[in-house]
Amino acid sequence: MAAGESSGAGIELFRGLSASQIAPFRPLGRPVRLSRGSSLFQLGDDALTLYIVRSGRIAFTMPIDVQGTPQDALVDEKGPGSVVGWSALAPPHRYTLSAHALEDSELTSFLGTELRAQIVLDPAAGIVVLLNLVELLGHRAQQTQAMWLRELQRTLDTRLG
Template identity: 35%
Template sequence: MKRTGVLAALPEGPRERLMELGREVSFPAGTRIFEEGQRADRFWIIRTGTVNLDVHVPGRQAAVVETIGADGLVGWSWLCPPHQWHLGAEAARPVDAWEFDAAEVLALCERDPALDHALLTYVVEVIGHRLRSSRTRLLDLYGPYRSGSAE
């Protein structure tokens, strides 16, 4: 089976060291994994299932900005001060994932420059992608022209 996502982005040795810190968790469909604004102290790599990322919109239902599936990274806010979730997350379908404690991963990254660089590079790519996805989805939902393009 070919690896994708964060596991494919990490060199073999650093990937193995990271995975030693992971623990298997499951979330039934409909479970809120975290809420926007709460303390971010962990992250997940999805094994199976899907997670909806959403943004709070005052006076409206939360808007789903992206759906993350197998091999996807859920959570990057643990890496950046003030360590608060920028989005919310909910299991759209039953989820099996590896969960990682941020403090443990950050301590490992201090000792393992190859992991630190590869993980940081991957997370920066995820942040950029999520910002673009959020912008596009919000334009679809609330923009004057839908999909961000003039009609």
């Protein structure tokens, strides 16, 4: 991670950790560069790695049929500071969507096994990381729920008038 990120400020997964708490996580991170359009992972792949976006933009897609032809449709996108691939921390450790770079991007990758081991090694820091993850997942669930309900409302309006 860059020096400016040592406090965890701006990185949603490490928010709230002190400099000494975040220090053991730093050597676990490895830089990754993606050129525009490059794939980060595919739906169904083993989720071995969690990423933090440092620059650029990552798109999440899921397969959808457009006029009978399978296509990848955008379902979400993330920018700097965001966590990508949290399935590396949560069983069954499989990516449930595909991700690719919308523009040239830089990320920091963490092996899920190493990250989980560090969380166990320092439970005080680990619980902060896990609570941050819970917040992220909760937000994602609420966002998905609200979007689904809006589509359901439109279906009702169309079918039932």
